[in-house]
Amino acid sequence: MNATQSLGGHNHVFLGASHDRNQRRTMIVVAITALTMMAEIVAGYAYGSMALLADGFHMSTHAGALLVAALAYRFARRHAHDPAFTFGTGKVGDLAAFASAVILGMIALLIAVDAAWRLTSPVEINFRPAIAVAVIGLVVNLVSAALLHESDAHGHSHAPHAYDHDHGDHDDHDHHHHHHHAHGAARDHNLRAAYLHVVADAATSVLAIAALLAGQLLNWVWLDPAVGILGAVLIASWSIQLMRDSGRILVDTVPDPKLAAAMRATIERDGSRVTDLHLWRVGPGHNAAVISLVSANPASPETYRHRLSNLGRLSHVTVEVERARPG
Incomplete structure (x- = not known):
């Protein structure tokens, strides 16, 4: 004899506790990033600033990855009751996170290649506008990170690791789903991916500002690309970890x-x-x-x-x- 517990009408809605909230936060960050990107590109062409253009196009890759995260939330919610998804759409966010991790890894590779080229073939740096661009990028990314981190913290505040919580009688069909939403222990990797994109951008901005200031004061032109390689290694490590975490879920490893x-x-x-x-x-x-x-x-x-x-x-x-x- 056997019995299954996703009962009632087999309602397989396995979305995160803060799914809709995280979607709104991510969309706000997408809008902020896109507006900043467009402003930098337009200003770059208007003032002939390669630093502005480079940062604008670099930011476009993060905007694209953030949009993937936002669309994943939307898709998961829209198809939450679609019977074509055997166990619901709860893992759509993990698929988006894996894709974002790949994009993050490609960004790290591009930064490393560009930095290595600049080490072997130094170029003249116009320090003032470059520092201004880095500061603008840092402010935007800190604001975005604060938005996403606040949402992420909300989703983790009740994460239990002990198994002493009575969430109610599972045989009561009407109460089956809501009591798990309040005490979800697992991480939202889609939100984590979006957060890592803005944190990675913020980290590179901090490193760039430090390198540019040192370069301006000490005339160490080589420091800027050297720090770029350091930033690329840091971003690559985040990318690999995110791929591992989301990949484990996609191939159904034992989560706990x-x-x-x-x-x-x-x-x-x-x-x-x-x-x-x-x-x-x-x-x-x-x-x-x-x-x-x-x-x-x-x-x-x-x-x-x-x-x-x-x-x-x-x-x-x-x-x-x-x-x-x-x-």
Whole structure:
């Protein structure tokens, strides 16, 4: 006998607790970035400033990545009830995060190549407008980072790591989904990707300002491209980590081994034996599980699901129970 727990009408809405809020924040940052980008490009052409043009076109890549994040939120919400998505659209943000991480890695590579070329073939730097552009970029990115970090913190403020939260009876179909939204423990990688893009830009601006000031005072022209390579390495490390984290979710690795172990212990405390257990993430703060067990005196699947409800963070559970053969 078996039973599945995403009950009622099988409503598979596994979006993050702050999904809509994060979408609004990301769209605001997209608008700020796009306006700054256009202003820099127009001013660059108007005043013949290569520094303004370069920063404007560089900012366009971040604007594009941020737009991917915003559109991912929109798509996930629009198709949240689409039956074509077996376990909902909660992982769309992770797909967008992986794409953003790739873009971030390409940006790091381009910065490194350009910096290496400038080290071997130094170019004359007009320090004043270059510093002004870097300061403008830093201010814009700090504002954007503050917007995204505030939203990110909101999503993490209730992240539990212990399994002592009773989120209610999972057999109560009407209350199944909302209690997990409030206590989602998993990170929103789509928001994290957007945040890393603006932080990466802010970091390069800080490094650029320091290098340009030192170059202006000490005439160390080589310092600017050298710092550029340092910034590229820093951005690349963020990109790789984000690809790893979002990639693990996309290929359905076990999101929380401690939770899996706690599930097994909870099921087996009455002498039952778990023969198969699958745990994967279906959205920020939402995990799905399929469990097969054998018992000489099996309880109903609903009984096992009720036990698991005390662990929290399980939004969709299927339990298959088999009676052990005598002898």
